[in-house]
Amino acid sequence: MAISQTNSPTNFAWATLLEVDAPEPGRRGSRLHDRLARALRTAIRDGRLTEGAAVPPSRALAEELGCSRWVVTEAYGQLIAEGYLAARVGSATRVSWSPDTAPPRPHTRPVPAPSPVRYDLAxxxxxxxxFPRRRWAEAVRSVTGxxxxxxxxxxDPAGHPVLRTTVAQYLRRSRGADAHPAAVSVCAGVTDGLVRTCRALxxxxxxxxxxxxxxxxRLRDAATSVGLRLYPVPVxxxxxxxxxxxxxxxxxxxxGAAHQFPTGTVLxxxxxxxxxxxAREVDGYVIEDDYDAEFRYDHHPVAVMQGMDPSRVFLLGSVSKTLSPALGxxxxxxxxxxxxxxxAANPVAAAPPVLDQLALATFIDRGWYDAHLRAARRRFRGRRDLLVRTLGAELPQARVSGTAAGLHILLHLPSGTDTPRTVRTAAAAGLRVADxxxxxxxxxxxxxLVLGYGNIGDTEIPAAVALLREALAARTGVRAMDA
Known part of the structure; x- marks a missing residue:
C-alpha cells in the first residue's frame, strides 16, 4: 500500500526505515519500536523530514513496514515526548523540530585529558x-564453606563477634591496647569510625x-559533616x-599519636x-587515629595511647594502609x-559484609596478617632508604623529615619555591606528588612536598625523582637547587 499524506515528503523512503536501523548480522537488535523511533529521529535531525511535514497515519505506516500498529504508535509517542513530533486532535502528526528551532549547543573548549600517572609518590x-591475593582468597573460600x-x-551493626574478638586480641598483643570484644565495633574504615564517634560525642x-x-x-570533613565545630591545634x-x-x-x-599525618612526628x-x-580535667576524650603505626623502622611500633586510659581514649584503626583500602x-x-x-547515636550504622569480616578474622588468626606486616616492613624500609638516598643525591638543597615510620616523608624545599606549580608541572609529566x-x-x-613511597616500585624511584628534579628546576632554576 503506497502512503499518501498531505504535506508528507513524496520522495521519502518510508518502507526502508527499519532497514536503515537494522541490527548487525549475528547480533541481537533492540526492540522494533525503539529502532523505528531512532530511524525517524535521525531523519528529522538530518533534515530529510523537515519541520511541518506530516508523518503517515500509524495504521498506514504499519502496513507499509509490515509491523503492528502498536510499534508505530509507540515510536510516535516517544518522539512526541521528546519534542520531535507534535500531534493535534483532528490533524496529522507533524514534525515540530528543525536545526533552526533547536537550542544551540553550548560552545565549550575541549577539556584536555589528564596526564597518565607514570610514577605515584602521593x-x-x-x-x-x-596484596596477598592467594592467602586472602583462601581465607574467603574457607569462611564461605x-x-x-x-x-x-x-x-550485627557492631560487627561479627568473631572479628571483634580477633581484633581485640590482636590490638592487645601487638599495639598494647586495653581492648575487649564488647568495646570493639567493626566499621568501614577510620573515616566511618570517626563519624560514628562524633555522633556519639x-x-x-x-x-x-x-x-x-x-x-x-578527610577527618576534618567527617567531623564537620556531623555538625562539630573544629579548632586547629599546631603540631x-x-x-x-x-x-x-x-x-x-x-x-x-x-x-595521630604513633605517627602523625602528614608531619610524621611521634607524640x-x-x-x-x-x-x-x-581529657580528665575537661571531662573529655581523645580520639586516637592509629595511622600506619605498624610501619616503624627505628624500633618496635609505639604502643597506642588507648592503653594509658581506656576510659578516655577512642581508638580508630583499619587495614587500608596494611592490606588495601578496597577491603573497607x-x-x-x-x-x-x-x-x-x-x-544509640548510630542506629542505622552498617558493618561491612559478614564474609569479609570473617575472612579478615581468619587471615589474622592463621598468622598471615603478621607475616604480611613483617615482609612489608622490610620492603618499605629498603624503599624508604632508597628514596632518601636518591633525593639527597638529586636534590641536595632539599631537606627530608618524618622518616622514622609510616609510608611517606616530607621534602622541605628551598624558600621561595612555588609548590603548587611544582605539583602541577610534575603531574603534567606523569608524576603524582602532594603539597x-x-x-x-x-x-x-x-x-x-608530601612524598608517599607505598605504591611505587623500587626500580621506579630514580626516574620519579629525576622527574621531580625537572619539575623543581622549571620553577626555581637548576642553579637554585644545586647551589
Whole structure:
C-alpha cells in the first residue's frame, strides 16, 4: 500500500526505515519500536523530514513496514515526548523540530585529558602490588564453606563477634591496647569510625573538636559533616601542642599519636601523659587515629595511647594502609561507658559484609596478617632508604623529615619555591606528588612536598625523582637547587 499524506515528503523512503536501523548480522537488535523511533529521529535531525511535514497515519505506516500498529504508535509517542513530533486532535502528526528551532549547543573548549600517572609518590596507599591475593582468597573460600546459616542473616551493626574478638586480641598483643570484644565495633574504615564517634560525642553534649594542624582533610570533613565545630591545634617536633589545645573550648581531640599525618612526628611520652590529663580535667576524650603505626623502622611500633586510659581514649584503626583500602574494613574501640551512647547515636550504622569480616578474622588468626606486616616492613624500609638516598643525591638543597615510620616523608624545599606549580608541572609529566599546604587550614612559610613511597616500585624511584628534579628546576632554576 503506497502512503499518501498531505504535506508528507513524496520522495521519502518510508518502507526502508527499519532497514536503515537494522541490527548487525549475528547480533541481537533492540526492540522494533525503539529502532523505528531512532530511524525517524535521525531523519528529522538530518533534515530529510523537515519541520511541518506530516508523518503517515500509524495504521498506514504499519502496513507499509509490515509491523503492528502498536510499534508505530509507540515510536510516535516517544518522539512526541521528546519534542520531535507534535500531534493535534483532528490533524496529522507533524514534525515540530528543525536545526533552526533547536537550542544551540553550548560552545565549550575541549577539556584536555589528564596526564597518565607514570610514577605515584602521593601518600595514602600501601604497596598494592604486594596484596596477598592467594592467602586472602583462601581465607574467603574457607569462611564461605564453613560459615553457619545464621552467619548469613542480618549482620550485627557492631560487627561479627568473631572479628571483634580477633581484633581485640590482636590490638592487645601487638599495639598494647586495653581492648575487649564488647568495646570493639567493626566499621568501614577510620573515616566511618570517626563519624560514628562524633555522633556519639554530640549526643553527649560535646560540640567542639580539636584537630591537628596540619592534618588529614578527610577527618576534618567527617567531623564537620556531623555538625562539630573544629579548632586547629599546631603540631611541632613533639607532636600535638597540648598547651595550645587547653586554650580552646574543645572537649575532644583527634590525634595521630604513633605517627602523625602528614608531619610524621611521634607524640612524645610527656605530651601523651599531658594529653590524658587534659581529657580528665575537661571531662573529655581523645580520639586516637592509629595511622600506619605498624610501619616503624627505628624500633618496635609505639604502643597506642588507648592503653594509658581506656576510659578516655577512642581508638580508630583499619587495614587500608596494611592490606588495601578496597577491603573497607576497620575498627573502633570505645570507652566502655560510651558504648551505649555510641550504639544509640548510630542506629542505622552498617558493618561491612559478614564474609569479609570473617575472612579478615581468619587471615589474622592463621598468622598471615603478621607475616604480611613483617615482609612489608622490610620492603618499605629498603624503599624508604632508597628514596632518601636518591633525593639527597638529586636534590641536595632539599631537606627530608618524618622518616622514622609510616609510608611517606616530607621534602622541605628551598624558600621561595612555588609548590603548587611544582605539583602541577610534575603531574603534567606523569608524576603524582602532594603539597603540604593541601593539609593545612592556613598558609605557612614552610614549602614542602608530601612524598608517599607505598605504591611505587623500587626500580621506579630514580626516574620519579629525576622527574621531580625537572619539575623543581622549571620553577626555581637548576642553579637554585644545586647551589
Amino acid at each position: 601518600p595514602g596507599l600501601p604497596d598494592l602490588r604486594a 564453613s560459615a553457619v546459616h545464621y552467619d548469613l542473616g542480618l549482620p 554530640r549526643a553527649e553534649g560535646i560540640d567542639d573538636l580539636a584537630v591537628e594542624h596540619p592534618g588529614w582533610g 611541632d617536633h613533639d607532636g600535638l601542642r597540648v598547651d595550645d589545645l587547653a586554650r580552646t573550648p574543645a572537649r575532644a581531640v583527634i590525634v 612524645s611520652p610527656a605530651r601523651r601523659a599531658r594529653l590524658v590529663r587534659w 574494613l576497620g575498627w573502633l574501640v570505645a570507652p566502655a561507658a560510651t558504648t551505649p551512647a555510641l550504639r 603540604l599546604d593541601d593539609y593545612r587550614v592556613t598558609d605557612s612559610a614552610d614549602r614542602a
